[in-house]
Amino acid sequence: MxxxxxxxxxxxxxxxxxxxxxxxxxxxxxxxxxxxxxxxxxxxxxxxxxxxxxxxxxxxxxxxxxxxxxxxxxxxxxxxxxxxxxxxxxxxxxxxxxxxxxxxxxxxxxxxxxxxxxxxxxxxxxxxxxxxxxxxxxxxxxxxxxxxxxxxxxxxxxxxxxxxxxxxxxxxxxxxxxxxxxxxxxxxxxxxxxxxxxxxxxxxxxxxxxxxxxxxxxxxxxxxxxxxxxxxxxxxxxxxxxxxxxxxxxxxxxxxxxxGRLDSFVAERRARAARYHEALASLPVKRPLFDNNSAWHLYMIEVDPAQRTAIFNTLRAAGIGVNVHYIPIHLHPYYQALGFGAGDFPVSEQYYRGALTLPLYPLLTDSEQQKVIDCLKEVLL
Structure with a gap:
């Protein structure tokens, strides 16, 4: 995986x-x-x-x-x-x-x-x-x-x-x-x-x-x-x-x-984020704003909410550990018990419905990243 x-x-x-x-x-x-x-x-x-x-x-x-x-x-x-x-x-x-x-x-x-x-x-x-x-x-x-x-x-x-x-x-x-x-x-x-x-x-x-x-x-x-x-x-x-x-x-x-290697780690992350950004430009996804000042901890895309679960499961089945960041805090049961609920913060909720985290880290190889890109293209096109 x-x-x-x-x-x-x-x-x-x-x-x-x-x-x-x-x-x-x-x-x-x-x-x-x-x-x-x-x-x-x-x-x-x-x-x-x-x-x-x-x-x-x-x-x-x-x-x-x-x-x-x-x-x-x-x-x-x-x-x-x-x-x-x-x-x-x-x-x-x-x-x-x-x-x-x-x-x-x-x-x-x-x-x-x-x-x-x-x-x-x-x-x-x-x-x-x-x-x-x-x-x-x-x-x-x-x-x-x-x-x-x-x-x-x-x-x-x-x-x-x-x-x-x-x-x-x-x-x-x-x-x-x-x-x-x-x-x-x-x-x-x-x-x-x-x-x-x-x-x-x-x-x-x-x-x-x-x-x-x-x-x-x-x-x-x-x-x-x-x-x-x-x-x-x-x-x-x-x-x-x-x-x-x-x-x-x-x-x-x-x-x-x-x-001592922090800057090189961030540079590696930025390079991989740039590769995603270019490769996914033609796909029906919302890419993150490309920020040259970012530490690029995550590369998040937004997909059609109606298809998110199917896309997630297809990529996981292909050995790609996609994730979702984050379930809005106010929608957790504990916070709903405090009085928060769906509709309170609509932008966060809309983002969450389509959010999908792609693999991103300094040791991600070109072939591994290409697999992520190819699988996304296959499932989305």
Whole structure:
């Protein structure tokens, strides 16, 4: 089966992990700080806090932003459930902003209209989580221009987008237009740590909170230790209710080794996306907007919704692991029980009805990609 996504592992990655296994601490050693520094160096972010998944990163980002009971968080329906779940973990209320039918990212027009209504009703969100779908950055400048005057904290969910840039040429993760950026290192992402994530920020205050929430809420920083323990070098203090979201040094070592090849991984993805784009031009499908700044995590097409299931099954039977990204979050049974339903966000729903994910990853061979193209032509023409 040709998968829709797949990691790339080289000998240097294996050697880096073995080095830790044989010679270093397996956790809380020097590899996590080295990985965090590599992310800072690449993105231009001032601070990075690594964690054990992108979901954990979203959770601690919401906690660092002060999200809790009585707060309102907006995100988009066209994402994995974690983009919304993270706010619910904190006890907040979640709502959604529909997507743009061309970019498939958060619609600035929809956000403008929803903020106008919310402002009039005195119900402006506390936090907006902007999701960079498939690797392309949202229009972060426009989003910041709308949100900052209203004191809305902006979190970028960049799980798909490390290695990409926004329209102004800023690297995703630089935090130019946001308070925090969350990314993921799942095996199908731009680089992998097997499982892992990180939160990037330009604020030391937020970085300190993130680090506490990711490590049980426990600290050994002298400024936070209660008086009377100066002669107790073993002493530590829990000052928040935190979580065990730390990344191990094994995972971080793999990440450090991978970061040096991030640009080449993205270039390989972009080349394969360009090949799809040209080859599928004559087919009855809607291709994605070709974004030269994208990290190209996914190559999504839209087909006739009436034929999507048949096309999906035919390609799977041919050994092609197509997928669908995403079932709109508000249509999951859990969210329907919260009061959401079909018709609430029509653009996301229309996109989902025809969405089909084609295989895309750096090791996808020319012959494998040609098989995908040929099978699509056979089933569609």
């Amino acid at each position: 040709i998968p829709y996504g797949k990691h790339t592992i080289a000998k240097e990655d294996v050697d880096a992990v073995v080095q830790v296994l044989e010679n270093e601490f397996l956790t809380q050693g020097k590899q996590v700080p080295a990985f965090e520094q590599a992310l800072c160096d690449y993105t231009g972010a001032k601070y990075v806090v690594a964690c054990n998944s992108g979901t954990s990163g979203l959770h601690i980002a919401c906690l660092a932003a002060g999200v809790g009971a009585g707060n309102l968080v907006w995100t988009v329906p066209n994402s994995f459930a974690a983009s919304a779940n993270a706010a619910l973990y904190c006890g907040a209320t979640v709502d959604f902003v529909d997507i743009d039918p061309v970019t498939r990212n958060l619609s600035v027009d929809a956000l403008t209209a929803k903020l106008e209504k919310a402002s009039a009703a005195g119900n402006v969100p506390d936090v907006l989580i902007a999701v960079h779908f498939s690797g392309s950055s949202c229009d972060m400048k426009a989003i910041a221009d709308l949100c900052r005057p209203l004191n809305i904290t902006i979190i970028e969910d960049a799980a798909h987008a490390l290695g990409g840039k926004d329209a102004g040429g800023n690297r995703v993760g630089s935090c130019v237009y946001s308070d925090m950026v969350v990314t993921s290192f799942h095996p199908v992402k731009s680089v992998t740590t097997a499982e892992g994530g990180a939160v990037l920020t330009g604020s030391q205050l937020l970085a300190d909170k993130l680090r506490l929430y990711a490590s049980h809420g426990i600290t050994k920083e002298p400024a936070t230790i209660p008086a009377g323990h100066d002669d107790e070098p073993w002493f530590y203090a829990q000052i928040h209710l935190g979580f065990n979201y730390r990344l191990s040094d094994l995972h971080a070592a793999l990440g450090v080794a991978q970061m």
